[in-house]
Amino acid sequence: MGQTHSDLSSSAASSARAKWKNKEKARGLRLCTFGSKSKPRREQGNGNPVKSKVLSCCLGRGKRDSGHGEADIGNAAADPARHRGHRAGELSRDEIVSAGVEHTGTPTVFETSSGLSNRVEVIQLAVNREPVPDAPGSEKRSQLISEELREDNAWDAPAKTMDEQPLKENNQEHIALKSESFSGANLSLTPILTSDPDTERTLPPDQHLEGGLSITGSDNKMTKTEYSSRSCPTKTGDDQNNSLPTDTKTQKDSEIHQTSTGGHRFPGVIPKLVITSVCNSSWPQETEPGTGLLQNSHAGEQSPCSDSGCGGSPVQTRTSLASLSPLSSFDESEDPSDPDSPTTVNHWCTLKNVVRVVPLKKPYKIWKHWVQLAGHEGIFHKKTDGNVLKLYSESEHRCLQELMGDVLQPFVPQYLGVEELDGKKYNLIQDLLTGFDNPSIMDCKMGSRTYLEEELTKARSSPCLRKDMFEKMMSVDPEAPTLQERAEQGVIKLRYMQWRESLSSTKNLGFRIEGVMKCDGQRRKNFKKTKQKEDVMKVLKYFTGGCIPILRIYLERLEKLRSALEQSPFFRRHECVGTSLLFVHDASGRASVWMIDFGKTIPLPDFVTVDHRTPWAEGNKEDGYLWGLDNLVNILGDILSKTSLEGEKTQTNDEMDCQGENAELYTD
Numbered sequence: 179m180g181q182t183h184s185d186l187s188s189s190a191a192s193s194a195r196a197k198w199k200n201k202e203k204a205r206g207l208r209l210c211t212f213g214s215k216s217k218p219r220r221e222q223g224n225g226n227p228v229k230s231k232v233l234s235c236c237l238g239r240g241k242r243d244s245g246h247g248e249a250d251i252g253n254a255a256a257d258p259a260r261h262r263g264h265r266a267g268e269l270s271r272d273e274i275v276s277a278g279v280e281h282t283g284t285p286t287v288f289e290t291s292s293g294l295s296n297r298v299e300v301i302q303l304a305v306n307r308e309p310v311p312d313a314p315g316s317e318k319r320s321q322l323i324s325e326e327l328r329e330d331n332a333w334d335a336p337a338k339t340m341d342e343q344p345l346k347e348n349n350q351e352h353i354a355l356k357s358e359s360f361s362g363a364n365l366s367l368t369p370i371l372t373s374d375p376d377t378e379r380t381l382p383p384d385q386h387l388e389g390g391l392s393i394t395g396s397d398n399k400m401t402k403t404e405y406s407s408r409s410c411p412t413k414t415g416d417d418q419n420n421s422l423p424t425d426t427k428t429q430k431d432s433e434i435h436q437t438s439t440g441g442h443r444f445p446g447v448i449p450k451l452v453i454t455s456v457c458n459s460s461w462p463q464e465t466e467p468g469t470g471l472l473q474n475s476h477a478g479e480q481s482p483c484s485d486s487g488c489g490g491s492p493v494q495t496r497t498s499l500a501s502l503s504p505l506s507s508f509d510e511s512e513d514p515s516d517p518d519s520p521t522t523v524n525h526w527c528t529l530k531n532v533v534r535v536v537p538l539k540k541p542y543k544i545w546k547h548w549v550q551l552a553g554h555e556g557i558f559h560k561k562t563d564g565n566v567l568k569l570y571s572e573s574e575h576r577c578l579q580e581l582m583g584d585v586l587q588p589f590v591p592q593y594l595g596v597e598e599l600d601g602k603k604y605n606l607i608q609d610l611l612t613g614f615d616n617p618s619i620m621d622c623k624m625g626s627r628t629y630l631e632e633e634l635t636k637a638r639s640s641p642c643l644r645k646d647m648f649e650k651m652m653s654v655d656p657e658a659p660t661l662q663e664r665a666e667q668g669v670i671k672l673r674y675m676q677w678r679e680s681l682s683s684t685k686n687l688g689f690r691i692e693g694v695m696k697c698d699g700q701r702r703k704n705f706k707k708t709k710q711k712e713d714v715m716k717v718l719k720y721f722t723g724g725c726i727p728i729l730r731i732y733l734e735r736l737e738k739l740r741s742a743l744e745q746s747p748f749f750r751r752h753e754c755v756g757t758s759l760l761f762v763h764d765a766s767g768r769a770s771v772w773m774i775d776f777g778k779t780i781p782l783p784d785f786v787t788v789d790h791r792t793p794w795a796e797g798n799k800e801d802g803y804l805w806g807l808d809n810l811v812n813i814l815g816d817i818l819s820k821t822s823l824e825g826e827k828t829q830t831n832d833e834m835d836c837q838g839e840n841a842e843l844y845t846d
């Protein structure tokens with residue numbers, strides 16, 4: 179636990195290497211095979227069975243500083259009563275283990291309603307809220323917020339707002355429905371046994387292998403994949419069957435091969451997990467030069483070695499992204515004739531001294547703008563019918579198909595099948611933003627691990643250096659790359675992913691915040707160093723504006739999601755890596771959370787069972803999803819409790835962040 183590179187003994191690593199090599203020789207990776215079982219559920223809406231609940235509360239937006247430090251917020255021990263129902267041993271698994279507390283256990287429902295009376299809600303509000311702008315377009319509020327956050331967590335200055343993004347016409351006329359029917363999934367999978375434990379903190383030091391990657395031996399040879407024109411295997415449209423490189427040969431490896439695409443073959447020792455300069459302080463400095471806060475870290479950096487290549491998602495299909503006409507995040511033209519159509523996307527939902535009469539059942543507006551907070555650029559196309567096309571991934575297709583018949587169905591976007599656009603396959607998925615009015619959005623990547631065990635195997639058999647990842651690493655922390663990585667100007671994807679996990683809250687909390695967009699259109703993605711609970715709390719408070727009804731809806735929704743996950747046959751049978759929770763709310767008080775991104779969610783081998791809470795060790799396939807969700811639930815509960823108590827002291831009611839009195843779970 180708490181493992182860093184210094185813990186990784188080289189002798190243990192070399193013995194593990196030898197062990198791994200032997201095992202590796204003895205086994206061959208086979209492809210996952212899928213069949214068909216479940217039926218289409220097109221007729222089903224994404225109707226959330228959870229009934230909408232009108233919460234009686236009037237929200238005030240008050241002064242941000244109330245004399246309560248943010249760090250206090252997470253101090254559950256200070257008032258045990260407020261945390262009734264929270265799990266013991268919340269948060270850091272390291273802490274849990276060091277305290278000798280069993281991490282697993284039946285989830286406890288957080289008792290929001292009993293702990294927080296309506297009366298309290300009415301009175302206790304509006305502390306620690308951000309100042310609000312006087313008018314749309316005002317920079318005052320975002321500036322203040324940014325500055326405050328930057329102080330601690332170094333969010334860069336807000337950069338582009340949405341309306342600076344190019345708008346593109348939809349290409350719907352080119353869409354040809356391929357009418358691929360749902361075929362269900364046969365979840366049998368050829369077991370892929372992993373060998374040695376990896377370098378995770380979950381294992382005692384002597385079991386750790388250097389990142390699980392141990393290519394070199396005394397003979398200075400390695401097995402690697404041979405590719406014709408590029409160093410890394412490129413996934414194509416045909417690569418949708420989780421195919422892994424098969425054409426391998428042994429090769430002398432004393433050099434790095436530069437390829438035509440700028441990638442490198444990596445012939446040398448794959449370094450152990452090296453965690454450098456992991457920032458534990460609140461609101462660490464993080465800059466992403468040249469692009470600022472709102473940059474999409476993937477933009478323009480689609481590497482030949484990315485998902486489409488070496489070390490990428492082995493199950494994900496990203497068909498030649500370069501040939502796609504990459505849509506910006508805002509590819510939907512506005513319709514000026516539509517009174518509901520936003521004339522600008524730089525909206526302000528924060529209203530000052532405005533009295534709004536909100537009907538109990540609010541009419542839905544169609545949010546026509548596609549907002550992509552995280553993920554790969556150019557793989558989404560917004561349609562005008564409330565759905566989006568996401569570049570086809572076999573894994574995602576299988577998962578969404580099966581999920582339409584699972585208890586998790588209300589928690590995932592509706593899946594509508596496969597479509598073709600310009601000769602490429604896409605999954606047609608419900609746009610979860612539809613129905614919201616100037617939504618605030620947050621993407622949380624779930625789990626304690628962001629790469630599949632398959633990716634470990636693949637990295638061993640065909641490691642390659644990623645220049646783009648080296649540059650991303652340098653831009654966050656120039657001290658992070660090792661001397662060898664500096665010399666090579668590249669890092670292996672696995673190493674990068676592990677570094678990202680350790681730097682952020684993935685490893686210590688089991689989830690991380692990927693991006694936030696507030697209703698004013700300000701997008702922030704600089705959360706790579708948002709690691710500690712207090713950092714996360716600040717972001718969550720910023721995202722929700724401390725709006726109690728919104729917080730409560732999120733909390734209740736996540737608790738229901740947790741129950742559904744614990745009952746879900748789908749979840750029980752899958753290794754869920756890299757999925758996100760998409761949080762969406764708007765000023766009217768609608769709010770909900772959904773699971774998205776199943777590109778790296780794959781069926782478990784028949785003989786493997788996971789509980790999604792046990793710490794990961796290579797081979798056990800644990801993903802830490804529920805552990806992360808436990809922590810997220812607990813953190814939200816803490817914010818809710820703290821916000822309520824603070825609100826009692828200094829409520830002001832002249833600035834509204836949301837129509838709290840009408841807050842309800844969004845159902846479509």
Ligand SMILES: Nc1ncnc2c1ncn2[C@@H]1O[C@H](COP(=O)(O)OP(=O)(O)OP(=O)(O)O)[C@@H](O)[C@H]1O
Pocket residue numbers: 549550551552553554555557566591607608609610611619621756758760774775776777
């Ligand atoms: N169904 C949806 N409705 C609305 N927005 C969505 C939906 N699916 C994805 N998004 C948006 O797109 C972003 C990226 O989505 P997603 O995680 O699926 O992409 P990805 O490229 O597969 O991500 P990753 O890099 O983690 O593999 C999300 O953060 C969200 O803003």
Ligand SMILES: O=P(O)(O)O[C@@H]1[C@H](O)[C@H](O)[C@@H](OP(=O)(O)O)[C@H](OP(=O)(O)O)[C@H]1O
Pocket residue numbers: 475476481483484485486489490491494628650671675678756777778
């Ligand atoms: O968030 P960052 O720092 O930009 O790093 C990316 C992030 O870890 C993605 O999850 C990953 O895609 P997958 O999860 O699909 O592997 C992508 O790999 P890629 O560049 O190989 O696609 C990384 O570049």
